[in-house]
Amino acid sequence: MSEGLIAKRKWWEWIETKKDRIFLTERAKKRYGEWFPAEGKVVKSGKEVLFPSGEEMYRYLWAGEEWKIEEREVSGEFSFLFLLPCEARAIIEVTDKVFLHLPVDKNYWLRRKALSLGILACLQPEPTCFCSLVGGGPFWRDEEALFLVPRKEDIYIQGEGELLAFSEEGGEKIKEEMQALQQEVENELPSPLPSYFPQELYHHFEDEEWNELSWRCLNCGACTFLCPTCYCFDIQVKMWGDEGYRFRCYDSCMYSEYTMMAGGHNPRPTTKEKFRNRFLHKLEFFYERYGRSLCTGCGRCIAACPNGISIARVIEELKEADPDA
Amino acid sequence: MFEQEIRRKAKELLEVKAVDLVIGYTSGSLPFQARPTLVSSPEDTEQLVWNHFCSPNLARYLLPYRDSSKKIALLAKGCDARAVVVLLREEQFPRERIHIIGLPCPGIISKRKLEEKLGEIKEEDFSWEESGFLCQGKKWEIDSFLEDTCVRCRYPNPPLWDDLIGEKRESRGSSVDYLERISSQSEEERWQFFTQELSRCIRCYACRNACPLCYCKECFAESDVPRWISGVPTLSDNSFFHLGRSIHLAGRCVECGACERACPEEIKIGLLPLKVEEIIKNSFSFEAGLSLEEEAPLLTYKENDPGEFIK
Structure with missing residues (x-):
């Protein structure tokens, strides 16, 4: 170079x-x-x-005898x-x-x-x-x-x-x-920064702290849409008569529809489960799969949150709950 | 700003077990920010704060407790208490399970306006007084730093309360001039204005979720079958969402501006429901959230109902 x-x-x-x-x-x-x-x-x-x-991913059209896909x-x-x-x-x-x-x-x-x-x-x-x-x-x-x-x-x-x-x-x-x-x-760099990065958070899956941490979350998607690393998407379709198109768009783990199953069951029914999943995905699940966290510390989610939720502060509060930290 | 009185009152209510929970504000994760908090033990009441940054409408936090047996004390500014009145009127929460600690509101300060006028700001350089603050060796009135939604506030005092902490305040303004500025524009100018605002929307739904009165279990925006709105934030889908939301709030919006303050894109999203409320006021002489007795005009039919607004 x-x-x-x-x-x-x-x-x-x-x-x-x-x-x-x-x-x-x-x-x-x-x-x-x-x-x-x-x-x-x-x-x-x-x-x-x-x-x-x-x-848009592809268009389709009924051409008399067969579907045409473009x-x-x-x-x-x-x-x-x-x-x-x-x-x-x-x-x-x-x-x-x-x-x-x-x-x-x-x-x-x-x-x-x-x-x-x-x-x-x-x-x-x-x-x-x-x-x-x-x-x-x-x-x-x-x-x-x-x-x-x-x-x-x-x-x-x-x-x-x-x-x-x-x-x-x-x-x-x-x-x-x-x-x-x-x-x-x-x-x-602003101080004090969280001085600790949580490890093996799955031990904390059932912790009571999640109730307190997630309580003020509105379940809006501001944090996820503005996050440079959040990559979840949904695939939807628009059709009229014999033609239409399939497209993908951003989705957010903060929304109920995200985990809604056919038949109406939702494995993450309340704010707590959605909130816990977001932070565990950022700090733990992604790490397990790709060897790094799903957060680059840009702080956009902190600035955007209408209710003052801060990932840096969540890390600090998890630390307080962690006897080994 | 009566912070000690609020803490004392919250402590007392928890100690005598008059309530199970107190919903109030605590300091935020950033300077010049307060965030909602839940207090359940008398010792924790020390974390409660009451200042010019207590922006979220706390009535939003009542409904998760609707089906519990918890009795809740809620810190309520004028607009929060108006939202509670609407929730009570709509039978969403029983009156006997809520204790309103009413707070005549001095107005919420916009951090953005502080930064625009004062440059880089630090919390320790500020000294807060009743009607203003000292900063950079000067005394500043808060009026020019208030959030737009608070500049046009007519009801800083809660219409309903069990305890009132602080002196009652004068109304600060009205939305008449603001709406007039938009209405007096030409159709093209208005179209341009709304296009510019609504095309910035990322449809994160922070506005809807911050609103104490948007409590549908399934919002039309998220309905899957049929799907009314696509997940792509196009101008057309965004407009449909915001117009739909405004219509759903007709005769219910308490003009708290929580939607506008929650918007990460700073879109003037409170404008649409505000216009709808103006029409309701002119047509039915009704304003939402002021009285537990008055009938909501769009929920009651009268033969002589005015209909001029339908064109």
Whole structure:
């Protein structure tokens, strides 16, 4: 990976790609909006680019004697996505694993292989951030993604690709400068952060604490829809007469319909079961299957919750209930 | 702001076993936030808080106890108590199992407005007084920091209570000007405004779930057979949901604005039910949640009912 390259502020204009194929997440826009052209499309989180909130899968039509099925494929057109480390980790370490694990999700794959990621260093952590607790950090980077640090007058870029052909060589001094900056931001991370990450939570499945923890939850889906790692979807159909289409859309474990069985039985009938499942999936079940937690510490759910539920605080409260912690 | 009195009252009610539970507010997980809490033992009443950030409508938390035998004390601002009145009128909860601790409300402060005007804010830089606060060496009136829904509040005092803690307050405003600003726009402008607002909706249903009066066991938005609304947050599906919800709240909405404050996208979602309530008020001289006796106009038929609003 090329190290320590500095590009001028207008480096952006050199990218030869259609502007509507450039995405910037809402959060990245808020922090670094001035660096990017207005033509770029702003998305809520990176997952929206790869896994949209609604997507047609196929159309069908009764053609007199047989059903005709027309598959919908995405174009796989080259796109650029600029996002913060917590959002990038959600794609690289979570949704990629989920959707590209066998069987491969075709549309996700077509979009993903055409997507170039730019990770923007996080220079202004918010009070809701706790990325370091879950293995990330404000300067988290990935080998295959461009890493950018917007500065006052120029931008530090680390990575491969033709983009760098336009840049000037930086050198050792800049590398040191970047390390100092990283240290400074990491020291600024909001405190106190939960200092413990729960393990083997299935021992706590029947704990009384879940009643208290879940009590104020409204069972709305704000946390799940805004979460960059929540990937659950539903498949629905729209039809009129002899034709229609099948599509998928986001679903949320907070909703009753999510676990509703044919016949009317619901294995997660109340707020407590839904809430417990959400946190156990984030902190335990996903970990068991994929070896990492389903949370990148971005804190969006904390900021969005109308009733002040915080995953960081849930972790703290589980700790209090855990005699081994 | 009478926090000590509230704690004392809650403690007393639990000690003499007049109630089993107290539903109130405690400090949030973030600065400038309060969140709902459930207190069942007298010692725990110390966690109760009462400040300018006690935003959620606590009447929302009554219904899970409908089929229990628990007696509940509820901290209620003007709008929370109005919602309780509607629930009582609709026979959703027995009066004898609820003890209303009424709190004349000074208005809820919007954290966003604080940040817009004062920049980066820290809790320790604030010193709160009865009608305002000290910050950055200056005294600020709270009026310009209030949530939009509280700026137009006409009923800060609970219409029904068992204990009232604090001095009664004057009404702060009304929704007339706000609605007039929208009504006076051209059709195109209004269409543009609603398109812009409703296309931002992600249909997380925080508005519906924060509403104390949206208590259907199965919401039309989640009905599977038939499925009225698709799960994709398109403008058309979003509009259908919000218009449907407003109609279902007709003559019932207490204008608490819990829906609007719960919205993670900050959509002006309280506007639709507010308009419906204006029509109800003009047509039937009725406002929801003010009296236990008055008949709800849309639940009663009279031969001379006005019908001008149906076009």
